[in-house]
Amino acid sequence: MFRDTLRKMKIALAQLNYHIGNFDSNVRKIKDVIARAKEQNADLVIFAELTVCGYPPRDFLEFEDFITKCNESVEDIARECTGIAAIIGAPATNSNEKGKPLYNAAYFLRSGKVESVHHKYLLPNYDVFDENRYFEPAGSVSCIELEGTTIAVTICEDLWTYGNENLYSSSPMDELIKERPDLIVNLSASPFDYRHMEERKATFSNCARQFNLPLIFVNHVGAQTELIFDGGSFVLDSSGKMTNQLKMFEEDFQILDLNNPGNESSVQQYSKLELIHDALVLGIRDYFTKSGLKKAILGLSGGIDSAVTLALTSSALGKENVTALLLPSKFSSDHSVADAEQLCRTLGCPYEKISIEEINETFEKTLKPYFKDLPPDITEENVQARIRAVLLMGFANKFGHILLNTSNKSEKSVGYGTMYGDMAGGLAILGDVYKTEVFELAEYINRNEEIIPQNSIDKPPSAELRPDQKDVDSLPEYDILDKILFEYIENRNGPKELVEMGFSKELVNRVLKLVNMSEYKRFQAPPILRVSSKAFGMGRRMPIVGKYLS
């Protein structure tokens, strides 16, 4: 399973949480790990893609100063690499006259200097990826030689041709294999979605089997605004079986003993809800940590979305760091307020109850001369939602909180929310979680004890912005709605395919129209923690004033 030359080598895997552009912090972490690997007599330590600058650095890559800092960081780290070798990711300058100015590169560091630079060959440019925007693809590829072992170095997408869509007409392994490598290494920045670990295993196993070579995959861990990197770096033997896996959602460091590899049965398995839960907790924590802020605030309605958001944030930041505001109006039911208070007491989070009634009346009075006797409509509902946002942002500004957005993916899809009202917030926690999944998440949170009040789970969803309002007055039942949305958004099925699946043409047209007509609302929505294969935000780019299915 592992050749002899390889068995003799001590290889360390470094799975770290980087911070985009924070060179001081990234370099310090990397140096600490190199020192630790040296102490443990490792021969080689492998880091992830674009290690020194974090991923994705986006348009920072267009600044010379940023690239200079990347280069200086690489040199700085190289100086530590005496008595040990390292492979780290960083941008590399394209010194040819033609082409984009940078490569996405893996640096092989040894003897205190950069020994070779290996460019990424396949550049992903779909969904959340924009690598063609910055990088020139590799013109040539070559292996690394270390202690008699030949290592094929690849970067993330480079290996995603095995068992996937035929996006590319060649693979760097076509060339690298000619050097008869003993091992394939892949430096990645592979973002989480709840199915992605399975896809990674399948793809990389295909690759290992095809070349009959072991494969080491080193990933980022930690969240960069929307994108959550789940870690889970792993080692496959030459039959494609997983022998080792690093932690999910945590920094980790492991020195491989290839004489005594693990086996697939020892690798921890996660359910979809466990993955989503842990990803969201990491996403929240990192957004705050990396923003340099500690405290969150949210409006707690007694409904399921804000309840789950509060529970997740309490896990991420500590109960004392999340304040809940209960902001009832005359349309809020007693049980809503009671459910909200119960949750705060259960979690131990600070909370305040502030009626919006008097402010709402003052707005009504101020607007009366202009609205005259026009019947109440969505306007008055929106005013209530916006008053709540003004109060929440007032607290946030005064006390240094970040406002959490509690909208779920179903609402965001169909535009069922008020801009500058309940759609406000610095970060959308559940914006990539459909309503039916929010219920599942609530059950998951309650798996050992009742944290989310059962009543918040059981009662019919309502915005409580007019008497006896229910979501189903405006929307299809969520179990049907979410299925249509999933097929349209995640699977990109159109009206024809949806009708063929058995949904009525009228319902399909209605839902797709709602989705397409809500682009203008989503455009101004907060960043959304991405947990699915297609989240709103950087991975889904739609025209706003288009007229298609709308």
Place this chain on the structure above:
Amino acid sequence: MFRDTLRKMKIALAQLNYHIGNFDSNVRKIKDVIARAKEQNADLVIFAELTVCGYPPRDFLEFEDFITKCNESVEDIARECTGIAAIIGAPATNSNEKGKPLYNAAYFLRSGKVESVHHKYLLPNYDVFDENRYFEPAGSVSCIELEGTTIAVTICEDLWTYGNENLYSSSPMDELIKERPDLIVNLSASPFDYRHMEERKATFSNCARQFNLPLIFVNHVGAQTELIFDGGSFVLDSSGKMTNQLKMFEEDFQILDLNNPGNESSVQQYSKLELIHDALVLGIRDYFTKSGLKKAILGLSGGIDSAVTLALTSSALGKENVTALLLPSKFSSDHSVADAEQLCRTLGCPYEKISIEEINETFEKTLKPYFKDLPPDITEENVQARIRAVLLMGFANKFGHILLNTSNKSEKSVGYGTMYGDMAGGLAILGDVYKTEVFELAEYINRNEEIIPQNSIDKPPSAELRPDQKDVDSLPEYDILDKILFEYIENRNGPKELVEMGFSKELVNRVLKLVNMSEYKRFQAPPILRVSSKAFGMGRRMPIVGKYLS
């Protein structure tokens, strides 16, 4: 200057305003123009890039149904091409096993059918462009033969290698020239910025001269949310001189008489401010027309930004379709209200004056038990700005207006604005216009008569959210600030270069930090009409929780 075979040909240029995804409307327009060209005995009519679906269609391209509609539209249009030929832009399916599923293509239509399909070779993937996301680059290129004339068909970026950065290592003209063409044709979707027409002329002239061939450039006109297409399609002779130009910012149709070409001196020249003014008016008009809405509303403070926004929108939509709300607080100066009222009277726009004082007091009273005796700070200022947004959105919801955002580019750069307050709106009119340019635009609007009150131009800028507040209390003087911002944002100069230009290190660090720390605010800002070479929005993609120069 034009060869004989070419002189005999009657070529029509069709510069149209397309609507993304609105196949019915786009196809009807195209057919009408073909009929008109036929009536006038044209041999060939040339349209722009991605004609049938509009540009940019973005992720609509990932839907099979959308591509089917594109294909059906092309076939439908081809049937009209009897007794005339046409070149139109549309996506084409990649029938190879490998590569992305689509090409960006030019279809040559003749004898009622698609005669040949020509794929785009160079795919822009910088700034606002994402073409690698959707398209496979052309594998091969070939010319069109028509009436003894050989035409090299290219699509937009295909010719942008002449005199520009060396982004690409080859050009389709390298191959096409081997077929000895008589003419180069370029179908474009080239978005406006106030310097781009000069760049187009220079680039395409370089190309015409290099190959000693005449060149026809056909562009889109009209706005698609942020992106404004300025038209200005043109003809260059083989010496690179412009002989004909179609209208700027308007649909246009012209049949060329190459026996009697025009000359460069007859081509209309525009000043920077004229261009920006006309582009913004078109941008506003198309946002409303294509959204299917007519009426706008805005908060009119008496300051320069909202005054210029109102004047532009009044030009775009008609004075009766823009309502101004004057929303004074106790901090609003008398002259502000007087200036605002004067502007409304001058323009003849409907307006209302509504004090926010009582609502503000109710908020203060409601928040008092929690804020206790904490000194007033930015919180109380933000509450005022947000109350205004609630009132404006209340009117917008009740009466069907779209709220205009009036923030300028300087404010948006440094985060000098209130989220869900003055940063709200459906469309940001001046979000790509620096404060110093807003003043110039006001002077331009006043070039014949005083429309913007002179007092709004002369007085020091103030948010009027606390007593005697001035922008310079918080920000550097705008003439200095805007220079630094321009160098950082448009020219991507970093701290080192800025200090070398003579700005103090302290000031540079302060401004760059403000810009980088405001990403989270801009993320939720409305779409901005793009008039510069680097606007906030789809063309500038930055991490939010990064830590670089911040």
